[in-house]
Amino acid sequence: MQLRLGDIVDSLGGQLHGDRSLAIDGLAPLESAGPGQLSFLSNPKYQSQLAASRAGCVIVSPAMRDAALARGAAIVADDPYLYFARLTQLWKSRRPSAAAPAVHPSAVVDPEAVVDPTARIGPLCVVERGARIGAGTVLKSSVNVGEDCVIGDRCILHPGVVIGADGFGFAPREGEWEKIEQLGAVRIGNDVEIGANTCIDRGALADTVIEDGVKLDNLIQVGHNVRIGRHTAIAGCAGIAGSANIGAYCTVGGSAGIVGHLTIADHVHISAFTLVMRSILKPGHYTGVFPIDENSAWEKNAASLKQLHSLRDRVRALEKK
Amino acid sequence: MQLRLGDIVDSLGGQLHGDRSLAIDGLAPLESAGPGQLSFLSNPKYQSQLAASRAGCVIVSPAMRDAALARGAAIVADDPYLYFARLTQLWKSRRPSAAAPAVHPSAVVDPEAVVDPTARIGPLCVVERGARIGAGTVLKSSVNVGEDCVIGDRCILHPGVVIGADGFGFAPREGEWEKIEQLGAVRIGNDVEIGANTCIDRGALADTVIEDGVKLDNLIQVGHNVRIGRHTAIAGCAGIAGSANIGAYCTVGGSAGIVGHLTIADHVHISAFTLVMRSILKPGHYTGVFPIDENSAWEKNAASLKQLHSLRDRVRALEKK
Amino acid sequence: MQLRLGDIVDSLGGQLHGDRSLAIDGLAPLESAGPGQLSFLSNPKYQSQLAASRAGCVIVSPAMRDAALARGAAIVADDPYLYFARLTQLWKSRRPSAAAPAVHPSAVVDPEAVVDPTARIGPLCVVERGARIGAGTVLKSSVNVGEDCVIGDRCILHPGVVIGADGFGFAPREGEWEKIEQLGAVRIGNDVEIGANTCIDRGALADTVIEDGVKLDNLIQVGHNVRIGRHTAIAGCAGIAGSANIGAYCTVGGSAGIVGHLTIADHVHISAFTLVMRSILKPGHYTGVFPIDENSAWEKNAASLKQLHSLRDRVRALEKK
Incomplete structure (x- = not known):
């Protein structure tokens, strides 16, 4: 199954910078996407992955526009993660679907x-x-x-x-x-x-x-x-x-x-x-979670925890002196 | 589906103070029960809800008898919660039941x-x-x-x-x-x-x-x-x-x-x-549960917890001085 | 269903000390096994149970060989627990199995x-x-x-x-x-x-x-x-x-x-x-688990835990004096 970049922006909006006729055959994360795949950058902290990505096209926010265009095709959207969510829906909707009866006969x-x-x-x-x-x-x-x-x-x-x-x-x-x-x-x-x-x-x-x-x-x-x-x-x-x-x-x-x-x-x-x-x-x-530790350290701290109330009393006694 | 108060006490016992012929069409908590509904008071701390309740009848313990009668009909039972449990069973048993075969054919x-x-x-x-x-x-x-x-x-x-x-x-x-x-x-x-x-x-x-x-x-x-x-x-x-x-x-x-x-x-x-x-x-x-706290307070206390054993040693050292 | 000791060692290996023709009709822990049952000792800390066991035969490591023979028949194997695992597999395989179609018609x-x-x-x-x-x-x-x-x-x-x-x-x-x-x-x-x-x-x-x-x-x-x-x-x-x-x-x-x-x-x-x-x-x-305690003790320690960070500050202040 394939979608062309032009079909995607026609369905979902966004500004395409690149070839409308480029065929996309899958979605993938930046680090593993290949030239036939579309990826997205939603969290700026992964920006370093952008330049290195082999993705055929990337979905980015307006702030990332120039960085994205420096490496190739891009779709610019206000919220790249939401755009990606809708793209998964578009992708799923185009998959040939099993002919599902309204109520399966075994139900x-x-x-x-x-x-x-x-x-x-x-x-x-x-x-x-x-x-x-x-x-x-x-x-x-x-x-x-x-x-x-x-x-x-x-x-x-x-x-x-x-x-x-x-x-x-x-x-x-x-x-x-x-x-x-x-x-x-x-x-x-x-x-x-x-x-x-x-x-x-x-x-x-x-x-x-x-x-x-x-x-x-x-x-x-x-x-x-x-x-x-x-x-x-x-x-x-x-x-x-x-x-x-x-x-x-x-x-x-x-x-x-x-x-x-x-x-x-x-x-x-x-x-x-x-x-x-x-x-x-x-x-x-x-939050209320006991912090994880090496087992031997945990054993000591857990044992001390069972004396914590009396430890507090002892500190109070020291303070009074 | 309805039950009369008389039918209920005939089935489950308890002393009815009120009209045997009153029709009850449901069970409900004190605060939401209406005049056609039966409710119960098992925990004395909810006694304040009793006077305000619009329930058609309430199940109460002997100690609550007078307070209940001041507001209307009541069934007095030694253990109102147990009485209520049995009433739910009576109610369920009177519902028209689906004709269930012993073994469903799909099993x-x-x-x-x-x-x-x-x-x-x-x-x-x-x-x-x-x-x-x-x-x-x-x-x-x-x-x-x-x-x-x-x-x-x-x-x-x-x-x-x-x-x-x-x-x-x-x-x-x-x-x-x-x-x-x-x-x-x-x-x-x-x-x-x-x-x-x-x-x-x-x-x-x-x-x-x-x-x-x-x-x-x-x-x-x-x-x-x-x-x-x-x-x-x-x-x-x-x-x-x-x-x-x-x-x-x-x-x-x-x-x-x-x-x-x-x-x-x-x-x-x-x-x-x-x-x-x-x-x-x-x-x-x-019991053994880490107490919940605002996340920022938890972070500080959890970090300190990982030092608790050494903190105990430090208190001991102070005490020795 | 029964297996003879000879059949077991022929299938699984190990050195049998005892009667090859002894019929075994089940597997059981040392403390409950009877004369028709086979048991095993994998953890040396349970060695005290060995002498008292009524098991028809026991699986033991080479180190336990003499102690086992002092009480009766034994199979000596390098890893008694692994031997036991394989024995459960042998046992299961010999049980008459329901004639299972490859794909059940209800699937x-x-x-x-x-x-x-x-x-x-x-x-x-x-x-x-x-x-x-x-x-x-x-x-x-x-x-x-x-x-x-x-x-x-x-x-x-x-x-x-x-x-x-x-x-x-x-x-x-x-x-x-x-x-x-x-x-x-x-x-x-x-x-x-x-x-x-x-x-x-x-x-x-x-x-x-x-x-x-x-x-x-x-x-x-x-x-x-x-x-x-x-x-x-x-x-x-x-x-x-x-x-x-x-x-x-x-x-x-x-x-x-x-x-x-x-x-x-x-x-x-x-x-x-x-x-x-x-x-x-x-x-x-x-590990990271809050240690269990009597509820009243837990309540005190949990309350103190919410003050732990400030307690640490107080100890630091005392140390500075």
Whole structure:
């Protein structure tokens, strides 16, 4: 498959400096791109790679225009990374696509589920009674959508996603656990993408809510009655406990955790591997990670850490003298 | 769907103060319940919500009886949360249920598996040779139960659960890994619930054992030859390494970890995000989490932490002076 | 099923001291093995269990030969643990096997996928267009292999594995996220084993690469464009962020994390629950875990930790006096 530079700027805009008829047969990073490939420079700190790149053409910002032209063809765009994203979409759209039936014959879709005719339900998916799948939404293979759960428009659910399993709710009874039936569902907005094997539990009474534009990576756990605000992105292996209320435009790093029943404001950024134990009401960047070290050094510092409170007392005693 | 207050107390007990014929069409939290809904107050700290609630009826403890009656109808029960749990069960049981065949035709059940006639095997499940599924047990969709694994009675396995994959066992051979075939199986007791995409590996020689009444949330990893004692509950994303022996009546928080080949006594409670590195032989509550902070403060403290052992030495030197 | 001791040494080598005709009907640990079972001693610290074991025969190293013969039959082998691994393989190979068709009829294999005739594709697997499955490779049930992904020879993919879901790639656009289509694939070498519900994402432009002999446990996330070097083993629930470059002969503990775009040298060992935040260029053993403690002690030390940087300043001030 090939695209000509002229076709690309006709589709995506940008100013082409170079031969419209040059055929491009792939996209590649600056350091590995060859003469038939198109690359991009979005981060100025990689500018040194630009001069050395063998790419047939590079996408650059206006500030990099002269440096790019010094080496060959270029497309100048205000936001080269966003331009690159759209170029991947253009590329994908031109690939010959497998003739995908709307609902794969191996999928198990309940007759009382409502699947938009423009949605695609992949092989071996299960869509239960009362579930609704919106326009243009794609369920890849082996996706499970439980009873009464609602998926909006233009969503992508990757293989193994489970929407609407029971939340983890039990009442203690003499040391044992009595099940609290989970009577709510899951409501997912538009333009949401959910990574492979990620789970979103149904609510206990009300619904679990994922707002428009949320992006969830693989193997994430979202507990019952959580709300995730619009355009928040969460990286792989994160765990969101029940009834957490996460704002809009947040990012949560990989393997981070959020304790239940707390609130996180809009525009909060949580580092990977960090546990949020209390509500965060102020936008900002928050972290709590034990720094990695050589094991022998870690052993000494970890042992000292278990005495830290008394060490502080000892310093206070010294100060009083 | 509706239930009358009289029907509810006839089924579940408790003292009704109010109109037996009042129709209830849903359950809801105190702050959002309307006149057609039933709510509950289990934690005295939410008592202030009671007076303001618009709920048609509230479930309260005897101590809250007068406060509840001051606002309207009430059911008085010794343990309102347990009463609420049973009410969710009653509610669920009255919902018109999809006519579920015992074994969904899309499931792949080996002829040498033994499935109790009262068990339900959902769509696209796999039950391998020699596996046994007990009475009243429900496998939701896309559950995998491997060869010779045994699931007790009244269990619930949510979508994507994998029981009996090979344990992670290899012998080193000149830097490479030689597979140790996993010859044991998994034995799961009665009344066990297992969350979506959770994995329980088969034992190397003997079996991995999950005792009666254990509750496992989503995306949990249970290694080979682990034992989990009865009525222990484990939250999402936790990882239990091979041959760990966990007692009864324990709780393990989300994303916690338990190193292999160690023992945890009964009635031990592990906080979320905590790694258990040594056996715990005394009941209690244990934690090990780096506290979250603003990123800039964290950076300073984390850097200091890498010098903590020498800081302790410096304090000791000062004390000697 | 039974094997005679003579058959075992004829197949696997080692020096048998004992009756060639003794029938063995199982393998078991030293402390639980009975007279019809075979056991092994690989770690000298368990030598005390040897004398007391009721095992019909034990596999020991030459150094343990005399101690073993004092109690009964023995097989002497240079590496008893490796011998045991091969014995489990022998045992498994002699079990009557279910007549497994090459491709289970419930699997959904695209006509444009290439499956080696000696590969086995289990029930309810999905193998998409352009994917290739090598000789002797086994896909257990419910495995998903995406478009154009390549799996080498003699690999084992456990239930629920997802190969080739889209990497988590988005370009920011006014606070929202624009999808970067993931145009690469996944390439997996020979002799790779991948645990249940583990996910390996396809590359953005180039491929995600898993080299020969890598062993991945359950519920691991491998991001796009990661490279994992040969014979590296990674334990359950670990998360490897995009474009991480992990060397050969490494081990990564359970629930560990590796931040994206960094390099880890060969022969690096990362402890469980440790986050690798920077490249590691020197072989060794690295750790970063908050030590577990009783919750009340943890609370005090965690509070002090948030003051650690200022504590260090106070010690410095004391030293100056």
